[in-house]
Structure formats: C-alpha cells, structure tokens
Amino acid sequence: GAVVSQHPSWVICKSGTSVKIECRSLDFQATTMFWYRQFPKQSLMLMATSNEGSKATYEQGVEKDKFLINHASLTLSTLTVTSAHPEDSSFYICSARDLSAGLKNIQYFGAGTRLSVL
Amino acid sequence: RKEVEQDPGPFNVPEGATVAFNCTYSNSASQSFFWYRQDCRKEPKLLMSVYSSGNEDGRFTAQLNRASQYISLLIRDSKLSDSATYLCVGDSGAGSYQLTFGKGTKLSVIP
Numbered sequence: 001g002a003v004v005s006q007h008p009s010w011v012i013c014k015s016g017t018s019v020k021i022e023c024r025s026l027d028f029q030a031t032t033m034f035w036y037r038q039f040p041k042q043s044l045m046l047m048a049t050s051n052e053g054s055k056a057t058y059e060q061g062v063e064k065d066k067f068l069i070n071h072a073s074l075t076l077s078t079l080t081v082t083s084a085h086p087e088d089s090s091f092y093i094c095s096a097r098d099l100s101a102g103l104k105n106i107q108y109f110g111a112g113t114r115l116s117v118l
Numbered sequence: 119r120k121e122v123e124q125d126p127g128p129f130n131v132p133e134g135a136t137v138a139f140n141c142t143y144s145n146s147a148s149q150s151f152f153w154y155r156q157d158c159r160k161e162p163k164l165l166m167s168v169y170s171s172g173n174e175d176g177r178f179t180a181q182l183n184r185a186s187q188y189i190s191l192l193i194r195d196s197k198l199s200d201s202a203t204y205l206c207v208g209d210s211g212a213g214s215y216q217l218t219f220g221k222g223t224k225l226s227v228i229p
Contacts, residue, residue, distance in 0.1 A: 006161075032215055034215075034216070034217070036219075042221065043205065043219040043220060043221040043222060044162070044205075044219045045219075046216060046217070046218075049215075049216060091159075093161055093162075095217075097215050104150070104167070104169070105150050105209050105215045105217070106164070106167070107164075107215075107217065108164070109161040109162050109163070110161060111160070111161050112159075112160070112161045114159070
C-alpha cells in the first residue's frame with residue numbers, strides 16, 4: 001500500500017524554539033496533504049490543508065503565522081511550529097491524498113510526530 | 119459545526135464475540151465515509167471505505183444509512199489483535215477532501 005513518511009517521530013525542544021516536521025509521500029503523488037493535531041484521548045483535529053504550489057488553508061482558530069506550512073512539491077509538505085510553547089505539545093499527524101485515486105478520498109497517514117515543549 | 123459522533127465505549131468483549139459500533143454524522147453533504155483503526159500512540163490506519171450502502175471485508179462489515187445519517191461497523195469473531203480504537207470518519211462533502219473524525223471507540227478483546 002501507499003506509504004507516507006513523517007519525521008521526526010519524536011522531538012523535545014525548549015520553549016521558544018521552532019520545530020520543523022516533514023511529511024513525504026513515498027510512492028504516490030499528492031497535491032493535497034493535511035495536517036492534524038491530536039491531544040490525549042481526543043480525536044484528530046484538522047489544522048490545515050496543504051496545497052501543492054499554493055497557500056495552505058487553515059482551520060478556524062489555527063494561527064497561520066505560528067504553524068507555517070510549505071508544500072513545495074507533489075510529494076513533500078512541511079509544518080513548522082514557530083516559537084513553540086508547552087501548550088503546543090501534542091501529537092501531529094499528516095495525511096496525503098493519493099492523486100491517482102480520482103474522486104475517491106483515500107488518504108494515507110504518516111506515523112505522527114510527538115512534540116514535547118519544555 | 120459538522121460533527122461525527124460515536125459510541126463512547128470502551129467495549130470489552132471476549133475472543134470470538136461479535137461487536138458492533140455505531141456512528142452518526144450531522145453533515146448531510148458528506149459523501150464518503152471511512153472506518154480507521156488507531157493503536158495507542160500510533161497513526162490511524164484505514165480499515166474500510168464506505169461509499170454506497172455498505173462494504174464487507176472478511177470479518178468486518180460496514181453499513182451506511184444515509185436517510186438516518188449513521189454508519190455502523192460490525193466485527194465478527196473478534197481477535198485479540200482487533201483491540202484498538204476505531205475511528206468513524208466522514209468527508210466534508212461538496213467536493214472537499216477534508217475529513218472529520220469521531221472521537222473513537224476503544225475496543226478491548228479479552229482472552
């Protein structure tokens with residue numbers, strides 16, 4: 001099946017630093033990728049939709065200047081958490097929609113990045 | 119607010135049992151639905167897609183009732199390896215590829 005590589009899988013950083021997370025589709029092309037955040041015992045919450053070659057679309061309440069998204073190619077999207085604070089500690093997961101699936105909305109998920117901000 | 123609601127769980131069932139999860143959705147424009155399973159501290163993995171009235175794959179059967187806006191997942195002959203959290207997911211409809219996730223139902227299959 002399709003593989004989405006996400007890394008790092010785990011990062012600990014000091015408050016105020018920036019963290020970059022990569023999401024890469026390994027064997028398919030994805031014009032659209034999605035970034036989610038999941039807090040303990042909660043469901044995945046969509047943060048933003050990443051569109052190749054254009055600006056990301058952010059969900060209500062998500063600060064675009066804090067969560068920078070770049071989707072420079074059909075196989076790579078990056079999320080940068082700028083000036084991270086302890087409340088940003090969470091499990092961040094990306095998904096990629098397989099372009100070849102046509103109208104079927106088949107999305108494959110990366111393994112997630114567990115961010116801990118001290 | 120477009121939401122997907124699931125049985126809160128947890129469901130604790132013995133091996134071999136049949137278990138059913140129900141899920142309701144509020145967005146009548148949703149076209150596609152999915153069941154994902156998520157193991158602890160892992161990413162969701164697609165279990166089944168539901169585009170029409172239902173889908174069956176081995177021990178797993180999903181049914182969709184658009185009139186009542188609910189989806190169900192039936193697991194027959196439960197295995198220990200079925201223990202996970204099951205996420206009900208719907209798309210946003212209107213050509214959007216965004217997904218809305220339910221909070222999940224935790225299943226524990228007991229020896």
